[in-house]
Amino acid sequence: MLLFSVLAAAIAPGIALLTYIYLKDKYDSEPLHMVIRVFLLGFLVVLPVMIFQRGLTFWLGDHTLLTSFGVSAGVEEFLKWFVVYHIIYNHTEFDEPYDGIVYAAAVSLGFATVENLLYAWAGYSSIGSLVIRSLLPVSGHAMFGIIMGYYLGRAKFSEGRSSKFFLALSLLFPWFWHGLYDIILNTLTQDWIWFIVPLMLLLWFLGMGKLARANSRSPFRVVKPEEEVNL
Known part of the structure; x- marks a missing residue:
């Protein structure tokens, strides 16, 4: 029973966050089987x-700056970006800016879910620590995925230098x-904790803003006459 509780605590945060992001797509929801497939691809990213x-x-050795920005963030974000770009970016289902967010978040949360499972399997995590991980690393991966996907969506529906610029930002940010x-x-x-909590609040603020802006750029959005005046 305890094992089941720990595994549920490890898996639930990623699925819950992905469900939230998926349901925030207002105009043209992605096929669920595609989102699940990309989520499972996030599992496979863990090994490389x-x-x-x-x-x-x-x-490189154990240098804090190189470890943080190169070994950890650099490798993880590049490989997640690589999967989304080469498998989803030119897919026919990627037909509105918000889709980049859905698929990038799916890969990121698939990766984060396996990380949680590995911690639980290795015995490093109790239910309490897994709850903390859901509030920090798992939601952090969700926000990194939202930011990545937002700029992938901007790149996909831009042209020329603007497309390349947003593509670079989709990895850099x-x-x-x-x-x-x-x-x-x-x-x-x-x-x-005095630094990480404000950072997470900022990332959630940025992430929620990007969800709204990506939705507002959907070609499937019907603009009301009164909105046209404001535009």
Whole structure:
């Protein structure tokens, strides 16, 4: 019974956050089987991430800045971005800006869910610590995914240099925020909570704003006459 409770606590946060993001798509929801498939692809990202991170740690050594921005944030965000870009970006189902958010969040939360399961399996996490992980790393991965997906959506429906610019931002911004998150945890062993909580609140504020803006750019959105005047 305890094992079931721990596993449920490890899996539930990722699914709950992905469900929330999926349901916030106001105009043209993605096929559920596609979202589940991409979520499961996030599971597969864990293995290459572990391999690359282990190799980079041996090569670069244990330096806090390099570990936070290079080994941790750099590897994880690049591989998640790589999956979304090469599998989803040119897919026919990617037909509105919000879709980038759904699929990038799905990969990120699939990855975060496996991380939680590994912690639980290794015996490092009680139910209480898994709740904390749902409030911090799992929701952090969700916000990194939203930011990545927002700019992928901007890139997809832009042209020329603007498209390349937003494509670069889709990797740079989640990498920066993830690296900042990690450097706080890796350097502040005592007072980290006073910095990480404001950071998470900021990320949620940015993330919710990007959900709204992506929805507002949907080609399936019907603009009311009174809205046309304001535009």
